[in-house]
Amino acid sequence: ENHRHYSALGQVNAGGKLVPLGLKRKTLRILVTGGAGFVGSHLVDRLMQRGDSVIVVDNFFTGRKENLVHHYGNPRFELIRHDVVEPILLEVDQIYHLACPASPVHYKYNPVKTIKTNVMGTLNMLGLAKRVGARFLLTSTSEVYGDPLQHPQAETYWGNVNPIGVRSCYDEGKRTAETLSMDYHRGLGIEVRIARIFNTYGPRMCIDDGRVVSNFVAQALRKEPLTVYGDGKQTRSFQFVSDLVEGLMRLMEGDHVGPFNLGNPGEFTMLELAQVVQETIDSNARIEFRPNTEDDPHKRKPDITKAKELLGWQPIVSLRKGLPLMVEDFRQRIFGDQIRDST
């Protein structure tokens, strides 16, 4: 049975106890750090839909209140402006720890802050998990594999990361966050879960965050050329956000610490991605080549055997299916104001 929460006998709660059918599952109090961001807000939607109580902690560095405004006024929802680098006291059953800028443009903006967020922020949330006995899920990244020498990447691969490069604040920050999580788990018995997320896209991404999917989609809609960095032959594997959220929830509810790769194994070169964007939005969109950024990984593709076997999870939305779902949201956010202004 894939949904551990709902077996034939009853519902298994977060503590692993079986609640007989007929009795309602206890409402969980769930903290989502970074819940005003792209992935976090979609996760919050699912948790609210399930009937849980959700506290979002966010400093709004890259997150937006607009992503959560539909929950305002719901007594099960609370939004706290707070920076996870500072300690905080809350009483919760589960912690989804997402707070951290994810786009290279954002995390390179203030690299020392990015390290603090990953190290001190994660330490604080683990300290909180320890104090209240909550289960803690870390959203790590495929970046822990660096510029990988193994392809596709399995969780057993230790990675090839530059410790002193411009991406290190993020890569090494997340690696330290994983280390902290494992040491709180081994040494202090904290229940932890680690997800290694591969490139994810969907509605509510920041429009100008510099990531390739958001860039290409916004450029095609604005009739600007698609900017391909380098020769465009580097690859990434793109996952639609609803698949990721399903994977994160299964990981949290399941019995396995991980780490687990959560990503879509469909691998594309940046030129192929540009082509899919052309087919989806504007077949006349031009391509313009730009110099690539430093330390750019050459290829990235998840081996998801472990998540398939132990979480019963795999992505179901292909790039060609998922992209149109994001385009509508971008169209409204880019042109919405102009349409309103002109009427």
Ligand code: NAD
């Ligand atoms: P995002 O930038 O949209 O969301 C991050 C959220 O964290 C934002 O709301 C931001 O304001 C908040 N935040 C940042 N620093 C904070 C701090 N110090 N204190 C409190 N809040 C803070 O990014 P996302 O794409 O939603 O990513 C969410 C998580 O998933 C991140 O941890 C990221 O590293 C991880 N991840 C994402 C991807 C992806 O492709 N989207 C890939 C790998 C890993």
Ligand code: UDP
């Ligand atoms: N912490 C927090 N909220 C809590 C409990 C702890 O923010 O509810 C912070 C705490 O301030 C510390 C970190 O988490 O900086 C690690 O806490 P832990 O108790 O593990 O370590 P210690 O405080 O003993 O160094």
Ligand code: UDP
């Ligand atoms: N990229 C690109 N054009 C853009 C933005 C990015 O060709 O406008 C490339 C970038 O060089 C990298 C890939 O797309 O090879 C993915 O970049 P992104 O910043 O989206 O994610 P990450 O590098 O973190 O995987």
